[in-house]
Amino acid sequence: MKNMGWLLRDIRRLELIETPIEHPKDNEVLLEVIYAGICGSDLHAYLGEHPFVKPGIVLGHEFVGKVIEKGKDVENLEVNDFVVVEPSLTCGTCYNCTHGRYNICKNLDVIGCTKTNGGFQKYIKIPAHKVYKINDIPLKRAVLTEPLAVAVHGVRRSSFKPGDEVLVIGSGPIGLLTTIVLYLSSAKKIVLVDVLDKRLHLAKTLCPGIITIKPEELNSNLFTQEGPDLVFECVGVDQTINMAIEYARKGTDIILMGVPKEISTAKLIYIQDRELNLKGSLMYTKDDYLIAIDLLRKNQLNYEALITHLYPFDKVSEAFEDILKYKEEYFKVIIDIKGE
Numbered sequence: 001m002k003n004m005g006w007l008l009r010d011i012r013r014l015e016l017i018e019t020p021i022e023h024p025k026d027n028e029v030l031l032e033v034i035y036a037g038i039c040g041s042d043l044h045a046y047l048g049e050h051p052f053v054k055p056g057i058v059l060g061h062e063f064v065g066k067v068i069e070k071g072k073d074v075e076n077l078e079v080n081d082f083v084v085v086e087p088s089l090t091c092g093t094c095y096n097c098t099h100g101r102y103n104i105c106k107n108l109d110v111i112g113c114t115k116t117n118g119g120f121q122k123y124i125k126i127p128a129h130k131v132y133k134i135n136d137i138p139l140k141r142a143v144l145t146e147p148l149a150v151a152v153h154g155v156r157r158s159s160f161k162p163g164d165e166v167l168v169i170g171s172g173p174i175g176l177l178t179t180i181v182l183y184l185s186s187a188k189k190i191v192l193v194d195v196l197d198k199r200l201h202l203a204k205t206l207c208p209g210i211i212t213i214k215p216e217e218l219n220s221n222l223f224t225q226e227g228p229d230l231v232f233e234c235v236g237v238d239q240t241i242n243m244a245i246e247y248a249r250k251g252t253d254i255i256l257m258g259v260p261k262e263i264s265t266a267k268l269i270y271i272q273d274r275e276l277n278l279k280g281s282l283m284y285t286k287d288d289y290l291i292a293i294d295l296l297r298k299n300q301l302n303y304e305a306l307i308t309h310l311y312p313f314d315k316v317s318e319a320f321e322d323i324l325k326y327k328e329e330y331f332k333v334i335i336d337i338k339g340e
Contacts, residue, residue, distance in 0.1 A: 005121025031065035063119030087111035175234030
């Protein structure tokens with residue numbers, strides 16, 4: 001039994017490598033990876049544009065698998081369980097870890113992003129407490145757990161309450177999943193902005209009644225009270241960050257969910273002048289993950305419609321290039337790691 005994985009060797013260069021299969025320690029499980037999703041942060045790393053993810057790692061932090069071996073102290077999982085993985089590895093001792101915010105651990109390691117190789121490989125060893133059973137959820141749908149948990153965390157980080165009017169900027173996977181969470185949480189009005197018609201159409205199909213517009217159509221008069229009650233920025237470029245700042249009603253929240261460049265030209269003067277609350281949102285905690293799993297289990301809308309393309313394991317490089325080339329046609333791309 002060999003372990004094969006796709007290493008990000010350099011910018012726009014993925015290399016298939018063979019690595020030893022590591023048997024789990026007492027509190028770990030060994031997973032056979034079945035499906036793995038390609039995230040926007042994977043693309044940023046592939047292009048050399050991610051401020052924290054560098055070449056020299058096997059990417060992939062959105063994945064599902066099957067337990068094929070477990071350590072002797074693992075009690076809540078059994079061999080042959082289908083699972084999803086929460087990819088944050090934390091120290092457990094820093095201030096935030098001991099105060100319920102381990103997603104911003106001082107020594108945070110993200111599987112498939114920083115130090116530990118990720119899901120674009122055949123087998124992976126994971127601490128058991130980072131693994132959740134999803135035996136009753138279709139595996140392709142379950143691949144959406146990680147990005148959905150990002151959306152859940154962003155909404156929970158905000159001041160959102162049912163009946164609010166919300167502006168969401170960007171309808172990529174995170175923006176659309178954030179829209180879905182808001183929709184299922186009884187937002188009174190959701191205005192979703194993007195430049196791509198197909199993404200806006202998909203959002204409107206999944207969440208009937210939301211308002212989908214192009215950036216040039218955005219106007220504060222779309223909202224009842226001089227603008228939205230809060231704004232979710234889900235792109236991470238200066239243009240859309242400044243759009244969020246410009247259209248936020250005075251005194252409201254802006255949740256920054258996109259990954260911006262290290263140096264920004266955001267108009268921070270308006271953050272001060274208008275008493276805007278600019279909040280970052282990073283990843284998730286266990287509660288967010290459990291909520292995401294529950295939403296996927298309830299299946300209140302057609303989550304599978306977000307998955308537009310499936311590539312075999314030997315075509316990972318082609319998948320990355322195709323996403324970049326056919327941006328308007330692609331939404332969520334999944335790699336069939338096992339070859340189902």
